[in-house]
Amino acid sequence: MVTQNWLYDAILYVYALSLLFYFSDFMDANRRAKRIxxxxxxxxxxxxxLFLLLRMISHFELESISRFEYWLVFSWLIVTISIVVSRFINIEFFVFLVNVIGFAVLALNLYSNPGETTSLELWHVTRDLLYVHISLVLCAYAALIIGAIFSGMYLFMHRQLKDKQWSRFVRRLPSLSSMENYTYRMVLIGLPLLAMSLSVAVTSLLVEGHEALLLDWKVLSSFAALLLYIVYMLQRTVWRRPGPEAARVNLLACMVLIINLFTNSISSFH
Structure with a gap:
């Protein structure tokens, strides 16, 4: 629909303008730019x-799902979380960085074919389970990627303090303990969501009689990421490892998750 095309373009332009004002605040602590x-x-x-609602009314069919809609929902989640964080926690750098990711996803989504859908015939009997799986995994990705951003900020600040480089950027960052706690909370949310989404996917495959697909690259790499996040939690709560070590494991887990996201082409059924 022409209306939806114009609306999508408007979202991109307004989003880009928002990032420009956030970047101004990022560079020069401009309060007025932050408010705008x-x-x-x-x-x-x-x-x-509004775009999502229009899309669901005019395009979304129960028998198929579009990659365009998948990433659209992911970008919406990123924006939603960043607004909530900016409302309750004053972390300008985080809001800017997470929305750079949200904007990149939204812009790259233009290269998806909105009309190209993926058939759900394989999941015909357990279609409802598939929608639960997709919902859970989207929320898990959002929480875990945000946790990775906090880990990256933690390692940056730790390095700056270790080298005694006390710049104005460092002064505006939260304390190391705060960023460590934010990371932990995000993983605490994302880890069970990821585990539940995988359990739903495995259940669906078993019910459909496709046990061989459990050895698919996407399934194995998802479980590898899950294992790394469990290691992070053990480091944080049981082994009491230093913060930088746990942060690196969290970033490694997120890297596996991101590789998993962009390797659908080598999967036999994704």
């Missing part, structure tokens, strides 16, 4: 919500 950027980001969320 936040207002534009809220407007982006409203437009995205």
């Amino acid at each position: 950027g936040t207002g534009l980001l809220i407007f982006v969320w409203v437009l995205q919500t």
Whole structure:
């Protein structure tokens, strides 16, 4: 629909403008730029919500799912979380970085074919389980990627402090303990969501009689990421390893997850 095309373009332009104001605040602690950027980001969320509703009414079919819609929902989740964080926690760098990812996903999604859908015939009997799996995994990705951003910020600040480079950027970052706690909370949310999504997927494959697909690359790499996140939690809560070690494991787990996201082409059924 022409209306939806124009709306999607408007979302991109307003999103880009919002990021420009956030970047101004990022570089020069400009309070006015931050307020404008936040207002534009809220407007982006409203437009995205409207676009999603229109998309669901006119395109979304129970028998198929589009990659375009998949990434659209992911970008909407990123914007939603960043707005909530900016409302309750004053971390400008985090909001800027996470929305750079959200904008990149939204922009790259233009290269997806909105009309190209993936048949769910394989999952015909357990179609409802598949939608539960997709919902859980999207929320898990959002939480775990945000946790990885906090880990990256933690390692950056740790290095700066270790080298005694006390710059204005470092002064504006939260404390190391705060970023460590934020990372832990995000993984605490994302880990069970990821585990539940995998359990639903495995159940669906078993019910459909496709046990051989459990050896698919996407399934194995998902479980590898899950294992790394469990190692992170053990480091954080049981082994009491230093913060930088746990942060590196968290980043490694997220890297496996991202590789998993972009390797659908070598999967036999994704």
